[in-house]
Amino acid sequence: MKYIDEFRDGDLARQIGARIAAEAHPGRSYSFMEFCGGHTHAISRYGVLELLPPNVRMIHGPGCPVCVLPIGRIDLAIRLALERGAIVCTYGDTMRVPASDSLSLIKAKARGGDIRMVYSAADAMALARTNPQREVVFFAIGFETTTPPTALAIRDAAREGLANFSVLCCHVLTPSAITHILESPEVRQLGTVPIDGFIGPAHVSIVIGSAPYDHFAEEYRKPVVIAGFEPLDVMQAILMLVRQVNEGRAHVENEFTRAVTPEGNLKAQALVSEVFELRPSFEWRGLGEVPYSALKIREAFATFDAERRFDLNYTPVADNKACECGAILRGVKKPTDCKIFGTVCTPENPVGSCMVSSEGACAAHYTYGRFRDIPIVPVTATAAAIEEATP
Numbered sequence: 001m002k003y004i005d006e007f008r009d010g011d012l013a014r015q016i017g018a019r020i021a022a023e024a025h026p027g028r029s030y031s032f033m034e035f036c037g038g039h040t041h042a043i044s045r046y047g048v049l050e051l052l053p054p055n056v057r058m059i060h061g062p063g064c065p066v067c068v069l070p071i072g073r074i075d076l077a078i079r080l081a082l083e084r085g086a087i088v089c090t091y092g093d094t095m096r097v098p099a100s101d102s103l104s105l106i107k108a109k110a111r112g113g114d115i116r117m118v119y120s121a122a123d124a125m126a127l128a129r130t131n132p133q134r135e136v137v138f139f140a141i142g143f144e145t146t147t148p149p150t151a152l153a154i155r156d157a158a159r160e161g162l163a164n165f166s167v168l169c170c171h172v173l174t175p176s177a178i179t180h181i182l183e184s185p186e187v188r189q190l191g192t193v194p195i196d197g198f199i200g201p202a203h204v205s206i207v208i209g210s211a212p213y214d215h216f217a218e219e220y221r222k223p224v225v226i227a228g229f230e231p232l233d234v235m236q237a238i239l240m241l242v243r244q245v246n247e248g249r250a251h252v253e254n255e256f257t258r259a260v261t262p263e264g265n266l267k268a269q270a271l272v273s274e275v276f277e278l279r280p281s282f283e284w285r286g287l288g289e290v291p292y293s294a295l296k297i298r299e300a301f302a303t304f305d306a307e308r309r310f311d312l313n314y315t316p317v318a319d320n321k322a323c324e325c326g327a328i329l330r331g332v333k334k335p336t337d338c339k340i341f342g343t344v345c346t347p348e349n350p351v352g353s354c355m356v357s358s359e360g361a362c363a364a365h366y367t368y369g370r371f372r373d374i375p376i377v378p379v380t381a382t383a384a385a386i387e388e389a390t391p
Contacts, residue, residue, distance in 0.1 A: 007230030008046070016235040017051030024242050030056045031194055032241050033331055035178060036201035037064030037359025038229045044364035046231035048238075056238065059331035060361035062177060062286055063201060065142045066093045067329060067353045067360045070283045071317035073170050074099040076307075077139045080168070081105075081113030084310055087131060088115045088168075089124035090139035093357040098350060100317050105139075121153035121167070128157075128165035137306045139168045145203040147171045147295065148268040151275035154297065154304045166306040169297055172282060174204050175212045176293035180284075181330065182220050195331070197241040199234065200226035202256050209264025213252045221250040228256040275301055283316055285353055286329030325352035328361050335365040342366055 024030060034040055040060050043049060049058060062068050074097055080086040088105070095106040095117055109115040114134075118124050124138035140150045150167060157165045178198065200213055205226045213224040223244035227237035237255045244251065254260050275298060282294030297305040306312065319326060323345070324338035335341050335354070345351035347363050354362035 004230070007228065007232040009232065013046075013048075013051060013231055013235055016232065016239055020051075020056060020235070020239050020242055021053040023239070023246065024053050024056055025246065026055065028055065030196050030242060030245060031059055032057070032197050032199060032238060033059040033061045033181075033195050034199040034234070035061040035063040035174065036199075036204065036229075037067065037357065037361075037364075038202060039199055039227065039234055040064070040361050041359045041364045042229050042231055042234055044368040046234075047368075048231055048234055051235065052238065056242065058238075059195065060328065060334075061181070061198075061331060062284065062329040063143075063174070064354070064357050064359040064361070065146075065172070066097050066357045067325065068172065068177075068284045068286065069094070069097060069141055069170060069353065070285045071099050071319065072283065072315050073168075074105065075317060076312050076314065077105060077115075077137070077168055078103055078108045078113065079312075080137050080306065080310060081115050082108055082111065084135070086114070086135040086137045086310075087127060088113065088137050088139055089118045089127060090115075091119075091141065092117045094139060094141055096350060096356045097353050098320070098356075121150050125153055125157060125162060125165055128162055132164060134164060135309075136165050137168055138165070139170070141170045143172060143174050143201070143204050144207045144272075147272050147276070148207065148265075151271045154275050154301050155271070157304055158301055163303075166304045166309050167297065168306040168312075169276070169295060171276070171295045172284065173293050173295070174201055174208075175215070176290055177284060177287065178216060180287055180290045180293065182216070182222070195222065196245050197223040197225070197250075199237050199241070200224045200252075202226065202228050202233075202259070205254075205256065205260045205264070207265050207268050210252050210254050210260055210262050211264075217250045217252050223250045224252045226252070226254045226256050226260050228259065274298075283314075285319065286326035320351055323352035325354040325362070328354050335362040338362070 077088050081088040105115050121138050128136035216222045225237040225240045227233045240253050276295040277298050278292045279294045279296045281289045281291050284290050302308050322340050324333050327333040345355050350356045354360040
């Protein structure tokens with residue numbers, strides 16, 4: 001297939017891997033964080049790690065939208081369905097994220113909540129039109145990639161006067177999270193790892209461009225290479241990062257030139273600015289409260305803000321004590337460091353958010369690396385883990 005197979009060529013991947021091994025200095029280690037879950041999935045799926053030398057380490061970042069969604073936000077959506085009788089619409093992965101009281105959106109649906117999987121905010125609007133007597137709430141999550149379609153739906157609903165449609169907005173911002181990882185005292189207290197550079201998100205950068213990452217290169221002296229999601233994209237980005245580190249450079253480089261420009265999609269940015277504004281703070285799972293890292297609906301569109309319409313109050317909820325997703329999202333631990341990984345916690349029965357989406361570090365590692373990496377766990381230890389993971 002044109003523009004796909006070219007970026008999955010095994011021979012070329014091995015050649016790039018050999019070049020990385022040749023240029024990586026044996027006396028030093030390299031730690032690069034791929035922020036986006038799409039890269040995490042590609043690295044696991046295509047065996048990228050097997051092509052890297054031992055001193056080049058990839059750290060899985062918090063770049064999976066459902067992985068960083070805090071439990072308290074899911075609880076709000078569940079309450080809208082079970083207690084307020086709203087039709088709650090959201091993306092498929094969000095349906096399975098564990099919430100409070102052993103619930104998830106899909107389990108709340110089994111209890112009678114009218115919760116529906118949709119492919120877009122436009123699908124939720126269509127439901128509002130065909131159910132004029134019901135409140136329809138779109139539970140909007142995601143990074144800058146999915147924010148413009150939500151903004152468009154809100155603007156269209158305002159123009160149409162679609163009075164029974166609203167949005168529970170949980171859109172978050174990539175650069176703010178990277179800054180938080182690099183300098184937050186809270187993250188340092190929880191634990192983090194030295195990072196030599198970042199692989200920048202692909203789809204996010206199509207919207208925001210490459211310019212927002214200049215800050216990390218200039219102020220923090222961390223190189224950033226924006227890369228596509230195909231395996232050769234990732235391999236080439238790693239080689240570019242190794243070269244920057246070796247040369248003592250810290251620049252933003254764009255490997256994904258076929259889709260990303262410095263300025264990004266200006267029309268999409270203008271639409272988002274028209275409908276949304278910054279929240280002073282927002283909780284990320286694994287990172288805690290991150291200043292100015294999320295969006296809320298502007299006063300001009302307050303009618304379509306579910307938090308205001310239903311007078312919702314957010315309450316933080318702690319993660320399951322047996323789950324290591326927080327540490328995994330910060331790169332402190334690997335999926336196999338979690339004692340319930342692959343035993344109690346699997347994609348079919350996720351205990352933590354990292355096991356839900358295919359882009360989550362745990363789900364990707366389980367799907368593509370489980371036979372090699374999962375340690376043999378004694379039956380007694382598994383039983384103890386089950387007991388600890390049960391609320």
